[in-house]
Amino acid sequence: MAIIIDEATLVTPERVLIAPLRILNALVDQIGGWLRPDQGDILLRLPGHLIFPGLINAHDHLECNLFPRLGNRTYSNAYEWGKETFSRQREPVIDAILRVPMHKRLLWGGYKNLLSGVTTVAHHGIYVARTLDHGFPVRVLRDYGWSHSLGLGENVRRAYLRTIPDHPFLIHLAEGVDDVVAKELRLLDMMGAMRSNTVVVHGLGLSNSDIALLSRRVSGLIWCPSSNLFLFGKTLDIGRVKRQIKVALGTDATMTGVPNMLSELRAATEIGALSAYEVLKMVTSSAAEILRIAGLTGRMREGLAADLLVIRENAASSPHQRLLDINREDIRLVFRAGVPCFGDEDFQDLFEFCGVDFERIQVGDTDKLIVRGLNELVETVSDMLGGALPQRLI
């Protein structure tokens, strides 16, 4: 049974075209040509709609998205922020959130991402298979090595050596603006962990020559501008950096970042003076290449996963620009691996056709359908926090 989408405009960083698209067995099976439904197929006519590849959030800490933004000044580096924020005199809300079971906190982060059109997330933390493998709202990068940073967590050299060379090795590096983090590139190199599969998150405190060196040695940099601005009052000169190294975009968690990827897209465009095309690339094809999942997702191409984000077009905006104008309620439909997982109520037949276990929610003033679990999650977590939710999903 296939799904054929017709009359919509397909938008990727490289091209914009009106063409039919067939989804079969979780993949984009065909784009263009003569596509007519066979018996048992479903035909979706979507005139006036734009279809983007599902977005990739290249950096999040899924379990940390219940937190409000923590911190009330600018810091020199992330270690200083961490020490102060999680000190003994910390705010009571922190302990209340930490008492919420890990699988619920991870799920919260999963729904946060899905509700903003993200279909794949790179989670900076331990891959908790029993939560993330089945029935999770988004795909979570599974094949990776990681270390928190040079100043926190386990020995970086050991973590790097344990990483399969074909997998990305993710590490926060130079998250700050002082001398402490300025030395981190050299330290990483001394540990033998600055190689072709290394992916640097932040890189804020790196000099021009550091970035040049990095670009020759590692596969890419993940930029989280809102989080950087909140903590340090500045972020990378991305206009310069993007010319040297491949860049992907991450939201980071809500304890330092903005509430979701759609806000981050706008922030990135404004802060970095980037075009809508460049930002789209950072959350699709470039992110997939850096995270080494380009054979799976990140483009709208035959043979790749049918991860798609559908929104309405607007005559006043170019197709690329339109993505930067929308809020969560404007998302018409999200497919992950060919299955609808979030969308407007008029797609109920499609959800039923695909056998999705869904529920109704309200996003802003709009009624939506979403893969089941969100209502119960919000209710339970709200009870656990005494009705006071620092972050709202719905």
Ligand SMILES: [Zn+2]
């Ligand atoms: Zn982070």
